[in-house]
Amino acid sequence: MKQALKCGKLFCPQDGKTLKNAVVLVDGSKILALQGEHEAIPDGFSVIDLSDKFVMPGLIDAHVHTSSSGEPSGTARQVTQTLGDVAFTAMRNAQQDLNAGFTTLRDAGCTGFVDVALRNAINRGDVVGPRMVVAGVSMGSTGGHADSHFAPHIQNTLLPDLCINGVESARRAARYNLKYGADFLKFMSTGGVMSLGTTVGAQQLTYDEIAAIIEIAEMYGVHTATHAHGTNGIKAAVRAGVTSVEHGMMLDDEAIDLMLQKGTHLTPTIIAAERIIVNGEAGGIAGWAVQKARQVLENHKAGLQKCLARGVKLNFGSDAGTPYNFHGKQGYEFELMVSFGFTPAQALTAATVTNSQLLRIQDKIGTVEPGKLADIAAFAGDPLDDIKVMQDCRFVMKDGVVVKN
Numbered sequence: 300m301k302q303a304l305k306c307g308k309l310f311c312p313q314d315g316k317t318l319k320n321a322v323v324l325v326d327g328s329k330i331l332a333l334q335g336e337h338e339a340i341p342d343g344f345s346v347i348d349l350s351d352k353f354v355m356p357g358l359i360d361a362h363v364h365t366s367s368s369g370e371p372s373g374t375a376r377q378v379t380q381t382l383g384d385v386a387f388t389a390m391r392n393a394q395q396d397l398n399a400g401f402t403t404l405r406d407a408g409c410t411g412f413v414d415v416a417l418r419n420a421i422n423r424g425d426v427v428g429p430r431m432v433v434a435g436v437s438m439g440s441t442g443g444h445a446d447s448h449f450a451p452h453i454q455n456t457l458l459p460d461l462c463i464n465g466v467e468s469a470r471r472a473a474r475y476n477l478k479y480g481a482d483f484l485k486f487m488s489t490g491g492v493m494s495l496g497t498t499v500g501a502q503q504l505t506y507d508e509i510a511a512i513i514e515i516a517e518m519y520g521v522h523t524a525t526h527a528h529g530t531n532g533i534k535a536a537v538r539a540g541v542t543s544v545e546h547g548m549m550l551d552d553e554a555i556d557l558m559l560q561k562g563t564h565l566t567p568t569i570i571a572a573e574r575i576i577v578n579g580e581a582g583g584i585a586g587w588a589v590q591k592a593r594q595v596l597e598n599h600k601a602g603l604q605k606c607l608a609r610g611v612k613l614n615f616g617s618d619a620g621t622p623y624n625f626h627g628k629q630g631y632e633f634e635l636m637v638s639f640g641f642t643p644a645q646a647l648t649a650a651t652v653t654n655s656q657l658l659r660i661q662d663k664i665g666t667v668e669p670g671k672l673a674d675i676a677a678f679a680g681d682p683l684d685d686i687k688v689m690q691d692c693r694f695v696m697k698d699g700v701v702v703k704n
């Protein structure tokens with residue numbers, strides 16, 4: 300199928316420029332060419348009129364959890380839902396993200412490899428959904444952020460094969476995730492906000508355990524991501540060569556120096572802490588979680604402003620699925636990024652080019668250029684003037700197929 304998209308404005312994150320009245324020619328799943336408004340559209344192309352829209356490459360959210368839906372606590376879901384329930388929830392959540400303009404998701408940890416099953420079903424064409432790059436099940440220490448902290452007489456959800464206590468188990472956990480279809484490896488270097496009984500600033504995996512996971516990832520040619528709030532856990536993971544630090548809310552200058560030296564990406568996920576604080580105990584979130592969210596968000600703005608000033612590679616990631624952080628509503632993270640000091644263009648670049656580099660698929664997506672996959676989103680207004688526009692997606696094309704218009 301041949302399609303011509305008449306674009307009012309077309310954002311090019313590769314150089315930060317916006318083209319006026321460009322026409323994007325799409326042939327099948329790929330972008331064939333870009334042409335000016337005065338060039339004739341070749342025969343055989345059906346025209347899609349986006350001349351009153353702001354058009355850009357399909358967005359990439361580098362941190363979502365499709366198996367959770369923004370409920371104030373995940374405990375009931377963890378102990379009552381079958382994996383079949385989780386799978387249908389994950390499919391709906393991924394479709395909501397797609398309808399908000401996110402044509403690619405990196406799932407940073409799911410229940411029971413449902414993310415792998417969903418990715419495969421989407422790739423087969425069985426269900427409509429975004430392109431998915433998945434972690435399988437997050438790995439961590441006994442009692443760590445990935446462990447479910449149920450009473451000892453209740454079966455905990457972190458499978459023994461994914462529980463890390465020493466270098467050998469770290470290698471086993473990494474291989475186990477890869478065996479069942481993970482595209483990258485996600486591990487918990489520190490405590491977290493929503494895990495009962497963890498200290499958010501405390502390191503939870505040793506340097507050697509982290510290095511063992513990364514060694515296996517490099518052997519398999521996949522990238523790595525670590526959940527890390529506390530400063531020591533961030534530094535240990537960066538020193539060991541992790542590809543991206545997720546959250547990174549308790550940075551110090553040395554951590555920023557290390558990230559710059561190593562070329563480490565950072566996914567700020569401001570929205571995750573902000574939603575917990577705003578909705579709070581009145582919204583049914585546990586007091587200890589609200590307290591920890593306040594603790595981590597306190598210095599996040601200052602840390603991110605240093606990262607921006609010094610040129611750390613910053614991703615767009617929402618952590619959608621965490622409390623009141625609903626799938627399809629993560630465009631609000633753009634507004635938060637701008638309130639923390641990003642320019643609108645920097646925020647859009649994070650969600651396109653920078654994230655495509657993080658996912659190592661920058662040759663396929665991230666910009667609207669000939670030869671790339673036709674992943675395109677359009678918005679009713681100019682986000683470079685008003686970033687709130689990013690919360691109102693009007694058109695989505697993935698792989699050359701219109702999924703929303």
Ligand SMILES: [Zn+2]
Pocket residue numbers: 362363364407618
């Ligand atoms: Zn997360």
